[in-house]
Amino acid sequence: MRIVGPIIAVCALAGIAWLGTGPLSLYTLFGVIIPYCAFAAFVVGFIIRILNWGRSAVPFRIPTTAGQEKSLPWIKQNKLDNPSSKAGVVGRMALEVLFFRSLFRNASTEKTEDGIAIGSAKWLWLFALIFHWSMLIIVLRHFRLFLDPIPAWITALEGLDGMFQIGLPVIYLTDLGIVAGITFLFIRRVVVPRIRYISQTIDYFPLVLLFGIALAGIIMRYFTKVDMSAVKELTLGLVRFTPQATVTEPIFYIHIFLVCCLLVYFPWSKLMHAGGIFLSPTRNMANNSRAVRHVNPWNYEVKKHTYEEYENENWEKMQALGLPLDYEHVKEEEPPAEAEAGAAEGAPEAANTEDSEG
Amino acid sequence: MKKTGIIAFVVIFCALALLPFAANAISPKAPLELDYNTPAIKSLEEHKCIESTEFMRSSHMQLLDSWRNDVVRNGDIVYTATDGTKYEKSLDDSCLTCHSNPEEFCDKCHSYEGVNPYCWDCHDSFGLWRQNESNEALYQDFLASVEGGQE
């Protein structure tokens, strides 16, 4: 059900778009109203999530260090895997975001009869990279539909993407890439027992949805065809706030309806890893907390067992040992009073200690 | 990331998301208007291409691609349309006879949609080549030979 469910769901969504634009001809709804709403939901949702994360404090400087730290001048620092400066952090983040540096470390562990075998495993990294880069280039390519005149960089990008000039219309490498990527990621979840075990419905759904989008796009471009000038009139109209849905092919509406679903789903799902990675405290902080003090915005005073108390409790022993003493000995019959403070109240400990502070 | 970083991130995200809107607001262009009517088309009794307008719009690229392969690779130069009419499989001699304004008819639309066909990579120089009379004669011989060969 975890696997079939998402497939049914995406088929149903595609069915809705087909029903709405085939038999019912609700072109304005599917071509104008829903896209506007979905885009707004995406932008607003994305911002809310970022601000929401941003509202939480970063109390400590906790980079995961993955190389030699900055130390003595003659020891070579690994500036990208263990940065100590802002520039280093930018470099580390760039490697993470653009090339999935951490995933590149991936290895696979197998249990043998009497041991463990750790081997290289770069497939996940490779296909994840293919998928994400294809996705990015495809999104950028689509800007040709939203700009007139079309900037040269988009034309160049398209040329590059179709550089092998196979087929007509020319087959984009990224179309192959995204399908290969999604297929790999999906099959991996189904076939590798360990990954299947950890996978949930919400892990399959985005893959199926993206596959649906890519499939509809590919069908539209290479097989059933649409009236491109009508498409561009609509897309350009959308960004110029003068939309006119004159496209009539349902496949086009299936494509953009699934995209709209993705846009709405995106901010509230795990897909927000796209924004989240930039905020990850184990990656986006410099490992310099011994050189530069990091301030915790909610740092509060805590109850301590002071030297004075310690000396007093051990006074006789310390005197007998000839250890230097700072204070007059105060004899007490009971152990120090903090022992029972707040213990039975059941309140979070922070509250306890704040009460007993000073 | 500090508060300023968060704000900067959100601002950059908004800017990227709204870029297409902004770009169009800055340089709005008039909607695309095409002038199909060349003197040759005007002189036609029926304004009709070799196939239906819908088909030509969506599939002209595949038609031309198959024509090219037929002519160059197989020497097959005759196209029989759905209505039975025969045409020469030639961009220059069939299409451009009526659509004599490729800058208007082809390029405007292609550049509007961001399509970059590589037709003119050859056909520009081919047209120039044919302007020389002896070359044109050579070409006609070629056509005759493939037609003859077919029969």
Add this chain to the structure above:
Amino acid sequence: MAKLPNRTEMLDFDFSLPPEGWMDTKTEFKDGMFCHAVKPEKLETVGMPNAHKWSASDEDWGLPENWKEIILQGMADRLEKYRSFKLFMDVCVRCGACADKCHFYMGTGDPKNMPVLRAELLRSVYKRYFTRAGRMFGSLVGARDLTEDVIKEWWYYFYQCTECRRCSAFCPYGIDQAEITIMGRELLNLLGLNTDWIAGPVENCYMRGNHVGLTPPAILDNVEFMMDDLETVTGHHFEPSFNRKGAEILLVCPSGDLFAEPGTFTFMGYIMLLEHLGLDYTLSTYASEGGNFGFFTSNEMAKRLNSKIYAEAERLGVKWILGGECGHMWRLMQQYMDTWNGPADFLEQPVSPITGTVFENAASTKMVHMVEFTADLIYNKKIKLDPSRNDDWVVTFHDSCNTARGMGILEEPRYIIKNVCNHFYEMPDETIREKTLCCGSGSGLNAGENMELRMRGGFPRAEAVRSVVDRFGVNMVANICAIDRAAMPALMDYWNPGVGIVGTHELVGNALVLDENDHRTMNLRQEELPSARKEKEIADAVAAVNGPENGEGGAA
């Protein structure tokens, strides 16, 4: 205590998975895999909430009536306080890159020991109560209700994580299971659900200054005993000072180094070195612990225990602090101490009095790692070393999780070891440096009653050691961590009998040439040195050649 399975029984598992999903698998508390429940007195002493008597094998854990409210409020607070927590709850895509990186998963095959699922144990509750999708769609989006069984599951599995951060090094978003375990344990501690093995040292450290509960006389006795041993070995008598005001440097060590072998040998190494250099340093009986089991309890408890170090440095009026070899201690010195209890503006930027090197990387915290200090000495040729004294040992180096992935001290110890040993070999690349495998006993799991868990968790590390035992004849694992020194001898005895554990400064102590008359016959363990053995062999051979007939009489 549960009987420890033998090697074959221990390895009789594979990575196969149960047919039913993890949410439907009830936690089975296996003897030998968890620690004793905390005794309430220990929590009461330090003022931790909801201290009560309970046991993990009980059906009823005696949770307070409003336990659910406490947990959910605790989560809400921490989601505000820690961006790491909130973000890591949200962004996991379950790609599974972390799944087989955890030493507990590798050693148990228990799917809930995959970091991704260990995180899901908490994430599922987060989704249910803190996200709209979870409230609306429940298990469809991986959410589940918070029940007492969930609390038990948390307790079982958050105390099967050593906060080693290995998963975090492989995660494409840097999700750190250590952070999630830390949050999980904080939440459990709101209900009084600590382990006795963690709460005991916390109480000791809070009241008596160190985890093992050494009183001032016990500390001084132990040190005197060690100094006597050092005199036997080196012929030199050393008298380190305690609580001495006006010293230049405060030396803070993990208390394990004062307490038991082989840590004590490491301590001897520190003292020999510092005394030999004539450094103006002192130790403290009050701040007699660098380690911090508070960190395995809650952030606040960790801060309370840690506060002694700066307080004592200020009271004694030292200029800077030198820290001994300890893993989690150093993660805290690097990433937490200054934030918790700083700024330490009563101290000065550390400068090595011997080489004049300014430790710029410690400009704010003012605390230098012993291996940084010693590496600098060796680089500047300020000490004379005789590595042949360690020639009986074929050494490999085990990076501690915390110094590797919470600091990045990788080269300094290697540099030292290469200078004080003649036989050094690295374990496989996938098992060292930032990919180092845990000893299996970190983060307060080095108890006795969970020995099976420790042996399982340490199995991948032991396997890596075995590979260099087989290839190079390694017989000694060097480290810079007190938990390693305390826990790994048992691990090696179990998996690789005959392989010993040594602190890096014990190796330094052995190799350190104190003066031209420093002709030792024993190492710090009072085992015969190879050179002494050779001399004896030569003497014997000479005697044999000379023979009985022309032995004594022959010379005449």
